[in-house]
Amino acid sequence: MANLILFLIGLVFIYYGLHAADARYIQLLGIVVCLVAGADQWRKHHQWQIHYTAAIVAAITWFCMGYWWVGLLLPALSYLAQQAAKHKQFAFAATGIQLMPPFARQYAWKDFQNVVLKDDLLTLDFTNNKILQAYLLHQQRSPAVNEAEFNDFCKRQLANKG
Numbered sequence: 001m002a003n004l005i006l007f008l009i010g011l012v013f014i015y016y017g018l019h020a021a022d023a024r025y026i027q028l029l030g031i032v033v034c035l036v037a038g039a040d041q042w043r044k045h046h047q048w049q050i051h052y053t054a055a056i057v058a059a060i061t062w063f064c065m066g067y068w069w070v071g072l073l074l075p076a077l078s079y080l081a082q083q084a085a086k087h088k089q090f091a092f093a094a095t096g097i098q099l100m101p102p103f104a105r106q107y108a109w110k111d112f113q114n115v116v117l118k119d120d121l122l123t124l125d126f127t128n129n130k131i132l133q134a135y136l137l138h139q140q141r142s143p144a145v146n147e148a149e150f151n152d153f154c155k156r157q158l159a160n161k162g
Contacts, residue, residue, distance in 0.1 A: 002081045003037045006054045009074075010034035013061055029061040052078060088134050090122065092150075094157060097124070109161040115154040117147050 010033030017027020036054035055078040062071035089100035096108040097115070114125040117136075124132040 002078060003040050003054075006037035006058060007034050009058050010037060010054075013058075016065065026061055026065060029057055029064075033058050033061070090134070092153070109157045112158060112161075115151075115158065117150050117154075 010030045013026050013030025013033060015030075017023045017025075017030055020026070033054050036057070040054070052075075055075055059071040059074045062068070062074065091098040091100060096106055097112070099105045099107070111126055111128075112124060113127050114123070116123045116125075120136045122134050122136060126132070
């Protein structure tokens, strides 16, 4: 999603560069932002260093266009997106499910309709019709995790939620 936003920002720069007088360098910077964001998106493993390159180029371009506040806001939002995507960890217990930092939150089992792990995709289906999904990374995953046992544990907890 972050790369899509950067790509759209690059398109805005290209449009601005085409229609504004003496703004060809903004058009070129827009092309650079689009290419870098697109290259990162089509790679198998996204790298935040590549994303930050596009974000810094976009921030500098916003400064050049006179929108300094967007130039300051963009790297901050990119950092928050990276933190939100990078550190998703969950702790499951009989008392509930805890989402670990950076956005720590404790959920009770009564807050869920269903919790399922299938093909390394964890799906948390909340009672308020929200869904949270996250892929499990093998290097962070304990080899003792058994998908069937985990799903049975979750079914028992959901049945006993009161």
